Amino acid sequence: MRKQHNNPMIKHIAIAGNIGAGKTTLTKMLAKHYGWEIQLEEVDNNPYLADFYKDMSRWAFHLQIFFLNSRFKQVQEIAQIQAPVIQDRTIYEDAYIFAKSLYDQGYFVQRDYDNYLSIFESMIQYVEAPDLLIYLKSDLDNLVRNIENRGRDYEKTIRIDYLQELKTHYDTWIQNYDKGKLLIIDVNTINFVKNPEDFSSIVSKIDRELFGLFS
Numbered sequence: 001m002r003k004q005h006n007n008p009m010i011k012h013i014a015i016a017g018n019i020g021a022g023k024t025t026l027t028k029m030l031a032k033h034y035g036w037e038i039q040l041e042e043v044d045n046n047p048y049l050a051d052f053y054k055d056m057s058r059w060a061f062h063l064q065i066f067f068l069n070s071r072f073k074q075v076q077e078i079a080q081i082q083a084p085v086i087q088d089r090t091i092y093e094d095a096y097i098f099a100k101s102l103y104d105q106g107y108f109v110q111r112d113y114d115n116y117l118s119i120f121e122s123m124i125q126y127v128e129a130p131d132l133l134i135y136l137k138s139d140l141d142n143l144v145r146n147i148e149n150r151g152r153d154y155e156k157t158i159r160i161d162y163l164q165e166l167k168t169h170y171d172t173w174i175q176n177y178d179k180g181k182l183l184i185i186d187v188n189t190i191n192f193v194k195n196p197e198d199f200s201s202i203v204s205k206i207d208r209e210l211f212g213l214f215s
């Protein structure tokens with residue numbers, strides 16, 4: 001079912017969440033449902049991701065710079081496209097979740113982290129927040145199950161404490177998020193791929209945010 005988006009104020013929808021939360025799948029399903037343009041993460045063409053998971057200290061800075069630039073280019077493109085766009089992960093997550101937790105865990109040396117933050121601060125002035133942020137809230141069991149099921153070779157080395165650290169940063173970030181509309185979807189007890197009614201319930205919540213009388 002295709003439903004054209006008819007709220008001129010809403011142009012940029014973003015999906016946020018931990019590794020394995022289901023962002024990419026939901027992004028594609030929502031893009032199809034609403035007829036939105038789509039912006040995915042650079043995973044297959046990412047020159048650092050596989051090396052990063054083998055040796056995080058060695059490649060943390062390179063990977064963060066790559067993702068930061070890639071995400072910045074996406075927001076620039078979104079600003080220029082007239083049609084509504086749905087984006088798989090935000091630039092905030094790169095800085096406030098990934099870079100921060102890599103620094104906290106000692107994978108970033110101080111001067112590299114300072115350098116990264118300085119680049120981020122320069123860029124963020126030119127970034128508009130999404131009109132609607134959809135956060136997929138997931139516990140660790142669910143993340144691990146999804147990561148195992150998709151079976152990417154380079155993700156086999158992901159440690160549970162790395163996911164836990166990311167989750168802690170996500171919790172803090174979402175609690176304090178005030179840049180625009182926020183919709184939190186608990187994905188622990190639903191399966192929007194297998195159960196059409198779970199997908200419909202997500203769509204109803206989004207409809208309420210986008211087209212509701214008091215939204």
Ligand SMILES: Nc1ncnc2c1ncn2[C@@H]1O[C@H](COP(=O)(O)OP(=O)(O)OP(=O)(O)O)[C@@H](O)[C@H]1O
Nearest residue numbers: 018019020021022023024025041043064067094098
């Ligand atoms: N800034 C970042 N720093 C470190 N790793 C990152 C960063 N951004 C993305 N990644 C990693 O790149 C890969 C992206 O994969 P993908 O787009 O499938 O998303 P995902 O995070 O696994 O989430 P989902 O399963 O919800 O789609 C994951 O291993 C992810 O965590």
